[in-house]
Amino acid sequence: MSAFQVIGGKSFKGELKVQGAKNEALQILCAVLLTPEPVIIHNIPQIRDVLKLIEILQDLGVKVDKINSHSYRFEARNINLEHLETPAYTQKASALRGSIMILGPLLARFGKSKIPKPGGDKIGRRRLDTHFLGFQELGAKFNYNSKTEFYEIDATNLQGKYILLDEASVTGTANIIMAAVLAKGTTTIYHAACEPYIQQLCRMLCRMGAKISGIGSNLITIEGVESLQGTEHTILPDMIEVGSFIGLAAMTASEITIKNCGIEHLGCIPRVFGKLGIQMELRGDDIYIPAQEHYQISTFIDGSILKVDDAPWPGFTPDLLSIVLVTAIQAEGTVLIHQKMFESRLFFVDKLIDMGAQIILNDPHRATVIGINRKYPLRGIKMSSPDIRAGVALLIAALSAEGVSIIENSEQIDRGYENIDGRLNAIGAEIRRIS
Numbered sequence: 001m002s003a004f005q006v007i008g009g010k011s012f013k014g015e016l017k018v019q020g021a022k023n024e025a026l027q028i029l030c031a032v033l034l035t036p037e038p039v040i041i042h043n044i045p046q047i048r049d050v051l052k053l054i055e056i057l058q059d060l061g062v063k064v065d066k067i068n069s070h071s072y073r074f075e076a077r078n079i080n081l082e083h084l085e086t087p088a089y090t091q092k093a094s095a096l097r098g099s100i101m102i103l104g105p106l107l108a109r110f111g112k113s114k115i116p117k118p119g120g121d122k123i124g125r126r127r128l129d130t131h132f133l134g135f136q137e138l139g140a141k142f143n144y145n146s147k148t149e150f151y152e153i154d155a156t157n158l159q160g161k162y163i164l165l166d167e168a169s170v171t172g173t174a175n176i177i178m179a180a181v182l183a184k185g186t187t188t189i190y191h192a193a194c195e196p197y198i199q200q201l202c203r204m205l206c207r208m209g210a211k212i213s214g215i216g217s218n219l220i221t222i223e224g225v226e227s228l229q230g231t232e233h234t235i236l237p238d239m240i241e242v243g244s245f246i247g248l249a250a251m252t253a254s255e256i257t258i259k260n261c262g263i264e265h266l267g268c269i270p271r272v273f274g275k276l277g278i279q280m281e282l283r284g285d286d287i288y289i290p291a292q293e294h295y296q297i298s299t300f301i302d303g304s305i306l307k308v309d310d311a312p313w314p315g316f317t318p319d320l321l322s323i324v325l326v327t328a329i330q331a332e333g334t335v336l337i338h339q340k341m342f343e344s345r346l347f348f349v350d351k352l353i354d355m356g357a358q359i360i361l362n363d364p365h366r367a368t369v370i371g372i373n374r375k376y377p378l379r380g381i382k383m384s385s386p387d388i389r390a391g392v393a394l395l396i397a398a399l400s401a402e403g404v405s406i407i408e409n410s411e412q413i414d415r416g417y418e419n420i421d422g423r424l425n426a427i428g429a430e431i432r433r434i435s
């Protein structure tokens with residue numbers, strides 16, 4: 001287990017370049033399985049989850065060539081489905097959440113697939129019903145082996161259909177789209193997730209020859225085609241990283257320019273951080289954040305306490321609530337954070353309270369932050385990162401705190417943030433990897 005040692009209490013100045021989006025990369029990488037032709041992908045973040053998924057593809061027989069630091073060429077011509085029966089597959093596929101999205105493409109192209117219970121953040125129950133109910137609607141047979149904890153699907157002939165999704169699941173929508181592009185006839189998916197990364201997946205599939213309409217809405221129509229061809233695709237900047245850097249700048253009173261943010265794809269993210277009183281200037285595709293000693297949380301129009309909650313896109317992403325929460329600690333004012341989607345994502349506030357933050361955990365879904373308005377700094381402590389976003393929230397808290405903090409289980413942070421220590425140290429942070 002590795003750890004970060006953080007010497008906090010400093011402000012930074014400089015530029016941070018946003019990496020390619022983790023959650024888009026996981027979808028796009030799975031889509032290379034849909035064609036025997038080469039697919040070139042640019043802006044692939046070099047993070048643990050993505051590199052693990054690339055390994056799984058390689059193990060399945062995909063030819064992978066690294067073109068440069070963030071671009072790869074994939075060719076899924078010879079796929080070895082027997083690999084799905086090996087212990088190596090079980091071990092690797094159960095290590096991350098995104099592996100679930102190889103199911104749709106394998107089902108579409110080869111008529112069968114299986115996967116162990118996927119991993120990912122331990123942030124509460126994460127059901128997969130939407131994925132399998134969708135595959136079943138397309139005519140697949142589904143079996144869950146509770147002994148081996150394997151989900152298995154089989155289909156000789158996928159047939160397009162009207163599908164009303166159980167919930168607007170992001171990976172569920174991606175999986176069903178990828179199964180439907182090669183199905184016979186027309187599939188209509190209603191209550192589809194519609195975030196920018198799903199839009200990116202659809203656009204890439206259309207370049208490969210798929211026929212998809214309704215992109216960007218929650219009603220997607222897909223006319224199945226016989227086969228797909230190769231393409232070239234560039235992954236968008238990671239919106240969760242953009243939000244994380246906005247929070248970091250505010251908490252540490254730093255002057256930071258966040259480069260290449262993909263502003264048009266950020267939805268309400270800048271506005272939500274704006275409600276915490278953080279000033280931002282949009283400069284082309286960059287966000288400039290001046291050093292701010294003081295930022296004040298706004299209230300609702302009637303003067304009542306601000307609430308920030310998550311919702312499927314275009315609502316506010318649940319992945320940034322931990323960052324909003326930590327950022328509010330040094331603001332003036334009060335905010336209620338309501339994490340509706342996940343049950344166990346707010347427990348990390350215990351550590352923030354140990355550091356001196358004024359937070360009440362109302363229940364597993366809600367926490368009230370009473371901003372301390374820099375009356376005193378947080379103090380460094382030893383803690384452990386429970387998930388990617390709580391990990392980064394703790395890192396932000398540690399960078400703002402007086403003294404030394406240790407963040408154990410820093411692999412969690414590496415799952416989603418590329419060389420975070422190197423990039424933050426380059427603008428003045430003091431983060432050291434220890435084991």
Ligand SMILES: CC(=O)N[C@H]1[C@@H](OP(=O)(O)OP(=O)(O)OC[C@H]2O[C@@H](n3ccc(=O)[nH]c3=O)[C@H](O)[C@@H]2O)O[C@H](CO)[C@@H](O)[C@@H]1O
Nearest residue numbers: 023026097098125126167168169170171172312318319341
């Ligand atoms: C690899 C990947 O892309 N992971 C993201 C993906 O996970 P993932 O696709 O696994 O998440 P889902 O969209 O399926 O659902 C997330 C959670 O929200 C609940 N839910 C979902 C939709 C809804 O309308 N109501 C509701 O309560 C689900 O039951 C589940 O507990 O989307 C999540 C929600 O944006 C993000 O946190 C994850 O980072």
Ligand SMILES: C=C(OP(=O)(O)O)C(=O)O
Nearest residue numbers: 097098120121319388389
């Ligand atoms: C919850 C997340 O990831 P995953 O779905 O991969 O666990 C996340 O990126 O915040």
